[in-house]
Amino acid sequence: MATKHSHPWIAVLSGAALLAALAAGGLSFHFTHARAAELDRAVPPPALDQSAGASARETLILAGGCFWGIQGVFQHVRGVEQAVSGYDGGGASTAQYETVSTGTTGHAESVRITYDPRVISYGQLLRIYFSVATDPTQLNQQYPDSGPQYRGEIFATTPDQDKIARAYIAQLNEAKVWSEPIATIVGRDTGFYVAEGYHQNYLTLHPDSDYIATFDLPKVTALQKTFPAEFLAQPVLVPDVKDQ
Template sequence: MPRHSRLTAIASAAGLAVVLAAGALTFGAVRSQAEALNKIVPAPSLDEKLGAAGTETLILAGGCFWGVQGVFQHVHGVTEAMSGYDGGSAANAQYETVSTGTTGHAESVRITYDPKIITYGKLLQIYFSVATDPTQVNQQYPDTGSQYRSEIFATTPEQAAIAHAYIAQLNQSKTYAAPVATIVGQNTGFYPAEGYHQNYLTLHPDSDYIATFDLPKVGALQKLFPTDFSAQPILVTGIKSS
């Protein structure tokens, strides 16, 4: 079931229980999965050098963009984390259409960062540690469909090389109980999501969906990466809700 038809339902505990049941998940199973995910994974052996001038961008997909955006808005050195769509065309990069799972898009987050403060590899380490479960295929917990896949949209050949090497490293070290399913793709165009999806975690902390699936990720970020954690989120501005 596309999430756009559940935006009201998941605002309540009863609605979230229905969603979990539909995906054959229980609250206990969700907690167990979250506990297994929220552990620091080894840093990448291959990374860019810290201290380059200017700004850089990476685009990550890891399930619902609410949580992925919420995590990276709290990372020191990130100057913007915007929810959007990548992997498809501009013509159908709208939430209602993307939610059908037929457009090729993935719910994604475009992260702009200062390479003098944080590296691409460190951002990937955070991604694999707390932002997504990279062993799930076309799914993140109750959300199913190709639009919820785990994918790194490389913007440069160097990014692609680092990502491929890191995934191979994680698989070789058997960091997870199952192989990493994260895809390394090429950015073919990022399209910002509608305004009502931006800053969703910050604006709706009382949502049972956010409380169950996403706030624990921010908590894990603070616990596992204390020197990279920023208490004040960097919020997206200037995007209309429709």
């Protein structure tokens, strides 16, 4: 597994050739916000955040394009105990990569993030998500991948998460952080299904992949530059996953 099905040409273009083709206008998909230079600014922190509680472990589920990049970013965030690629938004019977890739199942490629709220808050994780992990203005698309399975969505696991996420999106829209409105939606976690083993730790296992080098490694670089206090040099990997 080395490519995303929606754009098999990534397999035959090197990173340099791909960027050259984009610059020449030879590829038609929306790439406006994929430049690394636009991934290294922190958006304002949320005015509303979770209160520090006694819980030592909470869960956040995010979708924002290919799960390889989302997982890769949050595996480098201090306070994150695990980030697992999977599917949310659809049923158990259709939670397989080939089926989800048809865009007809209701699923989005998602990442379940388990974190310690005593180290990092829910709101700060959302801030990282909007700052470096995804372009929230793209509707049903992230860079070369298009379809509802690549939508931006925050799957709230509690009423507080829902409230904070909606307030934060409203805050960022009001501040006009981006010239276009945020397309990321807030939904409800109806069941997270872990993705196939070859999708886990993909960024770490395949740093030389043209897809990873072009679209995802710049996000990790941006995380280190923009959030140095939260950056974890050694990624927290999903255990027992072999390079496939």
